[in-house]
Amino acid sequence: MKSIQARLSLGLVAVLVVVGVVLAQLTLWLFEAGLQRYLENGLRNESETLLVALVRGPSGLQLDERRISAAYQRPFSGHYFRIDFDQGTWRSRSLWDMNMPKPSAPGLSDRHELGPEGQELLTLRADYRRLGQDISISVAQDYSPVREGFRRLQQIGLGMGLVALALVLVLQRITVTRSLRPLERARQQIAQLQQGQRSQLDDEVPSELAPLVGQINHLLNHTEDSLRRSRNALGNLGHALKTPLAVLLSLASSDRLHGVPGFSGQMREQLEQIQQRLARELNRARLAGDALPGAQFDCDAELPGLLGTLGMIHGEGLRLESDVPAGLLLPWDREDSLELLGNLLDNACKWADSEVRLGIASTAVGYQLWVDDDGPGIPESRRQQVLERGSRLDEQVDGHGLGLGIVRDICDAWGGTLSLAQSPLGGLRVTLNLPRKGA
Amino acid sequence: MRLLLVEDNVPLADELTATLQRQGYAVDWLADGRDAAYQGQCEPYDLIILDLGLPGLPGLDVLAQWRAAGLATPVLILTARGSWAERIEGLKAGADDYLSKPFHPEELQLRIQALLRRARGLANQPTLEAAGLHLDERRQCVSREGVDIQLTAAEFRLLRYFMLHPQQILSKTHLAEHLYDGETERDSNVLEVHVNHLRRKLGRSVIETRRGQGYLYAGSAA
Helix, strand or coil, X not given: XXXXXXXXXXXXXXXXXXXXXXXXXXXXXXXXHHHHHHHHHHHHHXXXXXXXXXXXXXXXXXXXHHHCCHHHCXXXXXEEEEEEECCEEXXXXXXXCCCCCCCCCCEEEXXXXXXXXXXXXXXXXXXXXXXXXEEEEEEEEECHHHHXXXXXXXXXXXXXXXHHHHHHHHHHHHHHHHHCHHHHHHHHHHHHHHCCCCCCCCCCCCCCCHHXXXXXXXXXXXXXXXXXXXXXXXXXXXXXXXXXXXXXXXXXXXXXXXXXXXXXXXXXXXXXXXXXXXXXXXXXXXXXXXXXXXXXXXXXXXXXXXXXXXXXXXXXXXXEEEECCCCCEECCCHHHHHHHHHHHHHHHHHHCCCEEEEEXXXXXXXXXXXXXXXXXXXXXXXXXXXXXXXXXXXXXXXXXXXXXXXXXXXXXXXXXXXXXXXXXXXXXXXXXXXXXXXX | CEEEEECCCHHHHHHHHHHHHHCCCEEEEECCHHHHHHHHHHCCCCEEEEECCCCCCCHHHHHHHHHHCCCCCCEEEEECCCCHHHHHHHHHCCCCEEEECCCCHHHHHHHHHHHHHHHCCCCCCCCEEECCEEEECCCCEEEECCEEEECCHHHXXXXXXXXXXXXXXXXXXXXXXXXCCCCXXXXXXXXXXXXXXXXXXXXXXXEEEECCCEEEECCCCC
């Protein structure tokens, strides 16, 4: 998966390089064109000076040496001319032994490579008619220094361009990182959501992110709402079914049925089966499981209430203790967690002599929960049987049966494992290993 | 013992009322939460059985009103909503016990007995024991030094109330209020007759008469 940062950098570099090169080249070209126009004017002046220097001498045309620039006398000075007329061709002394070809057409022509020291010439040919003759004067100037200057300018421009590009990239990285910070924050918040450390995303986000965050929050609310609605509906269903069941159970054990032996017992048995099935299935249907990413169970806030409730139900004689690190948050739905712990502890309380201990610890891969009691325990040979009985509805009995069945359902929904062992207190230890969410 | 049953399901309420009356409790039945909130406070009940899903006013609100008004009567919540989260809520609101529907009638009976004894600060034993007498609430008979003595329903009710309030002077009005439901006409002569029956079966000293004040349970040890 590509990061937005890398994409933005790549795009920016491409755009900057293309635009920079085109712009630089265009600027150079325009500058060179302007310079050549300026040089053309100079050359035209030179050619006119040469034309004026042409005088009628005793043997036809003659060039007045005094009127022409000294640069035409010094060899390879960089300034050259050639004059073509009917009787012949004159070349400037500065050309020395080189031949300067006559440009094919009047006007400016550049890039005429010339031998001496690799000079590059800018040549202007102008045609005149003077003293009754057609005269073509070509004036040339060494263009190499200008070209050299342009090349240096190009190099400096390239270097500066590269530095600017690097600078832009650094600045862009900083800007992008800064403007992507809300995204990064949203990413962290989603991670926290997964771990149950928050239940909503912060909605103080830039307008681009607002719909996304809003939608996620809406979905979270929606899930929570529908869970609450379905739990409510299940509660109502349970209420609607359980109250008549209570009436039937009461009727089945009433004295009025004493005249019909066997009938009462059978009826109660069937009713109990319905009751257990109902309790188990309703409980299973109520489980939130993984539906709520933002769910959390605050041990500090909930455990005292739960332990108090258990203490009240099972009487004062029972010592209920918990070994839970302060501030521990479990990433599961509150009701599921209470149901799990409640059933586990209730089970232990039913069998314990005088003491029940609950432990929760965070491990490298998740969480470990264990409940100890000092009751009779279960012999090792029968533990597997008890666990299996919890998973088979028709064989459930109250006590270690049904309670553990619900615990198993919750444990399965959370992807954990359940095991039974000998407790250090002497009774049974039920241990749950639960994986961290989203891991 | 006079109980208030707040339950909106009529068949269940009928069944429970009958069962509880067989067990020697005087039962008043209400179906509406608002009535319950009022009557629970103005009648001297020994125990209240409260359903949570009530018309008029939810059971938990009724309970919260009672507790806010300082009513200390033990309350047993009876509900189809049996999840632990709801149980904790109920007990936080001030309930003393929680029984989820459906339940065995014996379970309810045991819970009621346990709650009544706990409210009196007595140990939760199979039989009620006070000053030499053992009252078996299941069989509704009393035993003294290993000898069972049969009781009528009215005698059982009266003796149980005495044994739950030992060393306490109980006036006739108080006894009548706690032994009969709201619809029974209270005749103090009937009470005297039952007290005399008990004295005939268990000995004269078992219940002392404090003139102008009422009766005092002394048991067979005195």
